[in-house]
Amino acid sequence: AQSVTQLDSQVPVFEEAPVELRCNYSSSVSVYLFWYVQYPNQGLQLLLKYLSGSTLVKGINGFEAEFNKSQTSFHLRKPSVHISDTAEYFCAVGVYSGGGADGLTFGKGTHLIIQP
Amino acid sequence: DGGITQSPKYLFRKEGQNVTLSCEQNLNHDAMYWYRQDPGQGLRLIYYSQIVNDFQKGDIAEGYSVSREKKESFPLTVTSAQKNPTAFYLCASSIDDRPFYEQYFGPGTRLTVT
Numbered sequence: 670a671q672s673v674t675q676l677d678s679q680v681p682v683f684e685e686a687p688v689e690l691r692c693n694y695s696s697s698v699s700v701y702l703f704w705y706v707q708y709p710n711q712g713l714q715l716l717l718k719y720l721s722g723s724t725l726v727k728g729i730n731g732f733e734a735e736f737n738k739s740q741t742s743f744h745l746r747k748p749s750v751h752i753s754d755t756a757e758y759f760c761a762v763g764v765y766s767g768g769g770a771d772g773l774t775f776g777k778g779t780h781l782i783i784q785p
Numbered sequence: 786d787g788g789i790t791q792s793p794k795y796l797f798r799k800e801g802q803n804v805t806l807s808c809e810q811n812l813n814h815d816a817m818y819w820y821r822q823d824p825g826q827g828l829r830l831i832y833y834s835q836i837v838n839d840f841q842k843g844d845i846a847e848g849y850s851v852s853r854e855k856k857e858s859f860p861l862t863v864t865s866a867q868k869n870p871t872a873f874y875l876c877a878s879s880i881d882d883r884p885f886y887e888q889y890f891g892p893g894t895r896l897t898v899t
Contacts, residue, residue, distance in 0.1 A: 678825065701884050701885045703887065710893070710895070711892055712789075712791075712875055712877075712890035712891050712892045712893050713828075713875070713877075713888075713890040714890070715887050715889075718887060720885050759827065759828065763885060764884060765883055765884050765885065772818070772830060772833060772843075772882065772884060773884055773888060775820075775827045776827055777825060777826060777827035778825075778827050
């Protein structure tokens with residue numbers, strides 16, 4: 670079975686500074702990777718996804734992530750954050766064995782706190 | 786506009802009562818999911834449905850039940866057997882259950898049981 674580890678439960682960052690939210694996964698087969706954002710008391714919204722091809726994936730709101738197969742990582746980055754980026758961020762991994770879908774497995778989330 | 790609706794947004798119940806959470810989608814998606822979210826726990830899968838009239842247990846199905854009589858609807862019942870039902874519940878859907886399809890989420894229902 671696959672698993673996802675988000676290494677930081679909280680990341681405080683000053684406004685306009687860069688940020689990296691870390692995500693590592695474990696799986697013995699090919700994976701599909703996702704980052705979602707959740708604003709307070711709302712559902713999740715897709716930021717970006719990696720399915721195949723280029724390992725650098727660009728998403729909405731200026732976010733990007735890099736898939737690193739050798740390090741089994743999919744870290745999320747933004748070069749300059751804004752107050753409005755304050756939210757919970759979830760990394761998720763999907764595995765398809767061909768015999769049946771295993772759905773998505775979510776990490777426990779990273780709370781990004783932007784300080785003025 | 787296509788999307789997923791969950792109602793109500795906030796729900797309060799007394800211990801020992803069953804309660805049903807609504808989830809409706811007009812995206813024409815085959816697959817639907819229910820997750821439970823607790824602080825610091827991420828999302829945990831309760832039940833999912835790949836197609837009408839079929840559903841499977843997720844990681845934490847005990848104390849919950851679902852039905853899928855229509856493609857658009859996937860209600861979740863929290864029974865009195867669920868030991869700790871207070872949580873934020875999220876419904877999601879996707880084109881089908883293959884994991885390269887993203888899941889679309891509803892706004893959630895916050896259930897408080899006292």
